Amino acid sequence: MNKLLIVESPAKARTIQKYLGNGYKVVSSKGHVRDLPASEFGVDISKAFKPKFVLIKGKKNLVHEIKKMSKGREVLLAPDNDREGESIAWHLAELLKLDTSRPIRIVFNEITEHVIKEAVKSPRKLDLRKVDAQLTRRILDRIVGYGLSPLLWRLMKRGLSAGRVQSVALKLVCEREREIFVFEPVHYHKIYVVVNGVKVPLVKIGKKKLKPEDTSSQEKLDVILHDIRSSVLKVVSVVRKESRRTPPQPYITSTLQQDANNLLGWSAAKTMRIAQQLYEGMETPEGNVAFITYMRTDSTRVSETAKDAAQKYIEARFGSQYVGGKEKRTRKSKTKANVQDAHEAIRPTYVDLDLEAAKKLLKGDHLKLYSLIWKRFMASQMSPSLYEETAFALETSDGKYRFEISSKKRIFDGFERVFGSSQEKVLDLKFEEEEEIERFELLTEEATTSPPPRYSEASLVKALETNGIGRPSTYATIISTLTDREYVVKKGRELIPTLIGFLVVDFLERYFPRIMDVGFTAKMEEELDEIEYGHKSRLKVLEEFYREFGPSLKDVEGRVGSREISPVYKSNAKCETCGEVMEVHVGKFGPYLRCVGCGKTENVDPTGALLVDDVVVVTKRGEERLGEKCPKCGSELVLKKGKFGEFVACSAYPECSYTRNVRARGTCPKCGGIVEKRRSKKGRYYWACVECDWMGWNEPSQHFCPSCGRRLYYKSQRGQEKLYCEEERMWFDPSQVL
Ligand SMILES: [Zn+2]
Ligand SMILES: [Zn+2]
Ligand SMILES: [Zn+2]
Ligand SMILES: [Zn+2]
Structure with missing residues (x-):
């Protein structure tokens, strides 16, 4: 030794x-x-x-x-x-x-x-340049953290912290919450012509793409329907072509974190923990075995040895027509320029250790993550799948209204053989070009535009990557810091900013706009790369940063010390005792409401409040914002829990008395109408359509069974909400269905 x-x-x-x-x-x-x-x-x-x-x-x-x-x-x-x-x-x-x-x-x-x-x-x-790049990151983070955190302690409460990159990530989450809050939904109609039981959607009016606004009122809808009904429909084109679907690239850190979040419901931190164990080696009946390559990487490169091994496996298992890599592919990606160093993609170390073999050595979470990695890698080395696509277009005789649909038949499965996910959609349409359709049925469906969704860990990692913020080694830590500090809470997979999160972002944006600037933060990441490449020195980068940050820190410290800056915000809440407005202050235990008239104080639900246009909008305890507007007065609708169960009410109560029942997330399986939650005389809940006679115990979803195509329902299985096919009595995880 x-x-x-x-x-x-x-x-x-x-x-x-x-x-x-x-x-x-x-x-x-x-x-x-x-x-x-x-x-x-x-x-x-x-x-x-x-x-x-x-x-x-x-x-x-x-x-x-x-x-x-x-x-x-x-x-x-x-x-x-x-x-x-x-x-x-x-x-x-x-x-x-x-x-x-x-x-x-x-x-x-x-x-x-x-x-x-x-x-x-x-x-x-x-590699001392690499060491320098890392050292610079450490020192930068230290300067920012040590400068800003004490300010937050003095202004708000002890224990708060402000990190360089995590504050920008928090800003993204807060901005999204605001977008959702101010979103004005448009109620509109989808229009279909039904031929042979196939719904062909209206996609263009007068050569312009159909927008929700075009069908947002009954009057507009009536005009369109009348126009179409009084015309003849003509098949203007039938285009057949072969299309190929290329396999995905093997995983890099960000895509692995996204898939594990979407498909397994894991946090980025958990994904990295399990991946690290697979990389470092796990005890198996065959001794310590390392199952995957290094998991912190932004490169999709695959070593020649691994490529060869994959080819041999694919050829032996599926046949040579399944071997991919014959066509050159280049990934067009914004992150390309950021690739940190000559790493490899995340892939299995022993390519032929397939899922059958892995089951003997791994179990539980490790097997789940390994399966994702193996399938994705193998797929990436396989040939594209082939589809025969037929695109149909129908127009009214004056050419004003255009309907389009396409039918897809898979003629070769290629990588989908291991990857699942077929895009086949075969329609029973046998149109000929120039064919005229005189008898047709029109169908309309009500729909509502929806706000952008809240971030999940998956979509936040993606946003960080797209904006050039953070690196494979930091995504997971950035997100877990936000939840650890309670700047963000998780509800299911959604990330919801808390009021203190909003207030911290507001303070930093006001007084340290550069630190909170997405472009500036991305530029700092690039500077670190420059140090690693030897184009810039550590001292230069630190000096440039501090030249601006140092003085502004000193200035704000002074103003905080002289109490010129104090975090008091207006709110939308009224005092129940004297009717005066209430203000939001931040105390030892976080934000609270205080009446400007009588001084009465009240707690705020941390996730029931947000900061919009310098006003804290609070919802009362036991209420939950729905992200929907009151049809009577335009205020926010909230979910309330009353003596007889949940109901929806206007947040402007008592000024506005609008209430309604809770609605299902999916529409009526029989007529497509709105479905409400109701309570039977015996106190049991059921769901009923407001337009027809449909009733059921389970809440209809907007998803359809991947096996039989029928409607799926929300139902809980061992305390977890799942999707359920009533016909086949099959359960699905929400991530498994489209
Ligand atoms: Zn009062
Ligand atoms: Zn109202
Ligand atoms: Zn119905
Ligand atoms: Zn089914």
Whole structure:
């Protein structure tokens, strides 16, 4: 055992030890060993932003042990292959007083016997630029956090914090909540011509794409229906073509987090935890095995070895026509320019360890995530699927109204063989071009435009990536910080900003607009890349940042100290005692309402309030905003819980007395009308159509059964809301159906 190899995690150490055998001693540093101090600023701005590093608490004995082991041994540093890993390696080198001019660093993207044995043969020098980039991020975050957090403590309450990137992410969530709040829904109609039982939608009027506004009133609708009825419909085109659907790229960190959130309901943090275990190696009946490549990456590159292995597997299993990669594909993506370094996509380390084989070694969450990764990778190496598409277009004789629909028949499944998800939709339409249709039926459906959805972890990660904020190593932490600080709460998969979240964003946007600027934050990420590429120095980046941030921090500190800035907001609430307006203040326990007249105070439901146009809009306890407007007065509608169950009422009560029953999320399965929740004389709830005689125990959804095509209903299975097919008595997870 003449060589010492240091990694950052015990599981990784075990897996590597197994492959390197007796010539090596593999030990783990158990994460970072040194960092900026926890109890002081630790950056000397006057001395070129010199950081002060201290041993992390509890690491003293471990470092002592490693030092002892390194005596008389050649040391190799093998933390993960990214900036964070490079920086751990550098700290270790400093502590062990290693000669950094010598090749002491090894890197790899996967922990397999072959790769590890090759890697130890070709160590390189530490990449000090990478270390610098990481150090700069750490110092920047420290300067911002240490500057802003105490201001929030003085103004609002202790324990709050403001991070550089997480505050921008919080801003995105707050902005979305506001958009939803001010959204004005349009009620409109969809129009179809029904031929052979197939609904062909109206898509254009006078060559222009149909908009909800075109059919938003009964008068407009009547004119259109009259026009169409008094005309003959003609089939103006029947176009047949073959279309191919290309397989997806293998996973990168952001897409893996999105899919795990959408398909498994996991948080980004959980996804990364499970992925890390799969990467580092897990105990199996066959010893420690690492199942996937490194999980923090924004590269879709696949190594030649893995490509070859996949090809062999696909050929043997499915036949050579399923082997993909014959056509060159390039990914057009905004993130392209951001690719951090020469990583690989996230893929299985042993390509032929398919789902059957994996079931013997993995279970539970690990098997679930591995299945996603294996399928996606295998699909990415397979051929496109082929469809025969027939597009039909019908027009009224004057050409004013145009209906379109297309039928898709799959003629070759390609990658969909492993990936599921067919796009086949075969319609029973046998139109000939120029054919005239004299007898047809028109159908209208009521619809309402809906506001943009709240962010889920998946869509927030996507938004961060699209805006160039954060990196594969930081997405998960950014989001978990927001929920840990209770700036955001999760309801199901939705992220809802709390009132304190709104107030923090408002304060930062007012006084530190640059910090809250999406473009500026993205530019800082690019500057860090520049440091890594050697185009910019750490000192220059820090100086440029501080030249602006330093003075504005000092200025705001002064104004907060002299009480010139204080967080008091107007609200929409009226005092129940004296009728005066109430203001929102922030105290030790968070935001509360205070009457300007009699001084009475009241709690605010943290997720029932938001800040719009400098006014805090609160909903009362036990009420929930619906994101819908009152048809009588235009105020917000809220869900209330009364003695006889839930009902919908106007938030302007008592001025406006509008109420109605709770409505189903789907329409009537019989007539397409509105379905309401009602209570029987015996107190049991049921659902009933307001337009026809349909009734049922289960709430209709807007989804259809993937197996039989009939309507699905919401029903709870072991306390969890699922979709249920009443015909086939089958359960579906909401993520499984379209
Ligand atoms: Zn009062
Ligand atoms: Zn109203
Ligand atoms: Zn009905
Ligand atoms: Zn069914």
